[in-house]
Amino acid sequence: MEFDLKSQPEIVQQVAGYALQGWDLLQGWLLSPAAWSQFGLLIAAFVLAVLAVRRLRPAITRFLTPPDDQTGIIAATRRFLLGFVPLLLPVLAYVFTAIGESVVVALFDSGAVIAFGKRVFLFLAARILVREVIRDPFLKVLGKYVLLPVAALHAVGLLDEVIGGLSAMNVQLGNISLSLMALVRGLIAGSLLFWLGRWSNDQSAALISQQEELRPATRQLAVKAAEIAIFGLAFILLMNIMGISLTSLAVLGGAIGVGLGFGLQKIAANFISGVILLLEGQATVGDFVALDGGESGKIVKMTARAAIPETFDGRWIVVPNEDFITTRVVNYSDSGSANRYEAEFSVSYDTDINLVPDIVERAVASHAGVLEKPYPPDCELRGFGDSGINFAVEFWVNGLDDGPNKYTSDVLFLIWNALKNNNIEIPFPQRVVELKGEVRTKSV
Template sequence: MENILETAQGYATSAFDVAFAWLINPANWSQFALLVVAYLAAVYITRKISPRLVAALTPATDSQTVLSKVRRFVLIFLPLLMPLLAFGLTAIGEQVTRSIFGSGEVIAFGKRVFLFLAVRAFVRDMLTDPMLKALGKMVLIPLAAIYALGFLDPVLAWMETTIIPLGNMSFSLLGLLRFLVVASVMFWLGRWSNDQSNALIDKQEMRPATRQLAAKAAEIAIFGAAFLIAMNIAGIPLTSLAVLTGALGVGIGFGLQKIASNFVSGVILLLEGQATVGDYVELDGGEAGTIVRMTARAAILETYDGKWIVVPNEDFIVTRVVNYSDSGSANRYSVDFSVSYDTDINRIPDIVGPAVAALDFVLDQPENPDVELDGFGDSGVDFVVEFWVNGIDDGKNKYRSHVRFAVWNALKDAGIEIPFPQRVVEIKGSLPQQPA
């Protein structure tokens, strides 16, 4: 126990001697004083000019000019003003102290601290994307802290010599970290570029199917290029991935046939444009609805009652599909009705036809409503009225319901009876007598 106390006392004495020597050295306390002055000056200048910079750089809320966008972009960097200003003033102070005293380690350490504060402000206040903010907290801020303490070079050297084996490949810890950082940044840039390209494509005058195909092609090209650039920057040779890509090829060939088939079918659909977003389709399997989204694997149908149906793209190629909305053409519907056998059926077309044509959603092109004699039923004479409309009778429009109302009212106003099922029962012989 006494040896431990003596050792601790020796360390304390040494530390006191070093601190005392540091305090009585004019070069050291003058550098420390310059650090304090630089920090206070940066805080004072920032408080004075920040409101003026905000007022000068803030554009009108509804302004979307190039200059307004540039001014909004510059405003994003305002949190870096104080630490970078302190960094610049400290750099000037370092030149002064080195010219006078020939040393500047203390002020150089302070300069690195101010740079660390700038990095922390950048991650905390400027990064809004969750992925980039997490990357900054886990990688950028720790590296800036290590740099501020002066240990960056030894840490990087240790990471460079630490090898991580992975099958036939091996990576240094520094290379792996560099790959993760570069891949994350490239993925973010790819996503941002993809959003910008989609916005640009949406503004172009082209068919929806062509627009979606262009967006998918741009997405594949952007993320493919981002992957290749990330691999190149990280120093990973693509030839080392031959085994991995070969295994993926075998997996696609045997286990992912349906996915590959659906992907190719999706490309064919986008190229041919026979079914695209906004079309109301009905498949052989009974699925029916409006296409609200088309992905690389499937199409999303929305029914009139709000349900979403996921239909594989292959079903649009190998089965019969009825498209009610192709090229924006009108659609024809029919409504059945019956009249009594006592009716003068020659009057029916002149009664029902004008009543249906008077409805505001019924078209006169390609033809007016047509009333046809459909057959002679058990209870009455069967008719059908055919009419054209723009749109789909999907439960929201209720075209056929309105037409049935119009037919009912027109026949009632004309005094024509709408029959209901009747049966005539003939009993042969006398009825059995009930016992008294």
């Protein structure tokens, strides 16, 4: 079968050439007794694999399925392996085919059909892996658009030719020359490495966060150090996979560094400021801070660029790390530490003020959240006002007087009730109006 394709584009001629080679190969297989025996072996291996899976799959599933209440590492491993049970059919078919391959090669000195069948079983395994086993969305997309095409090319025997063609095409990036295959390999490997880096970073961050014996600032610093180490290692591995020497990046990196240095100086300043904050422990996750602009909230997250306090009304404020170094920030220390507050009140001028401190201090001390240490409640005389005598009671509590806690409000209720029970009047503003001169009335 010959066609005159000299006038057609080169790509058409190549496709036609591959098609003719495939047709000749198929004709050879159809007319060869050795090929028919190999086809029979493939069918027998597949049928045998189906029968074996019907018996083995229920038993393997029961063995790998842990009780619902088990959460240890062994149970997690069993659940992980359970997800690979769908691969049992193509794997067994591949194994049975490989066992019979040695017999066929010994009899007919040929195993081309067997080799093709094994590659087809590998493609089926890749297809099941992508469709039924992989759950992560990113890995599923990567498997669909990378693994399956590669497995299909390998199945039809074109993978080596495609790799050779891509390797022959070079791309110049400055003083670095890369083949197109190196770029493709780098793209695939980079995607896998940085996905693995993200997963490893999440796992290490969760593990470090569970170490409650460490200070919050130390835990955050350890999380950041682990993140830098993981992604730095991923970058070095990616350069090695692509065949790029790190020394060859010096010239290109220097040029880019000069160009971006001025534009990224704020980001660099915020990054360094974040490291300083974590090292010195000036502010960390869990601290309640009041910013120079008047906002206040509890730090719920610290990133490489900024800290994020959450206000009591649920708003997140993104504050650059540099602001914690260059501006005035009030830190009310870690959540749960002792803080002092005060509640102001007034009593009438008719009151024996010598009785007030003892009454109020006992009332405030009865609150479950008020501490005796570092200091018990202390009622102080603050001054003589226009309408009454001004007092204030100072008290210490664990935590902050806002959000879930309403310490000052509770204390004011206690003061009100204590004063009422002791017949002490809480005054309201009063004014004495004196009329001078003759008052004239208008007759109607």
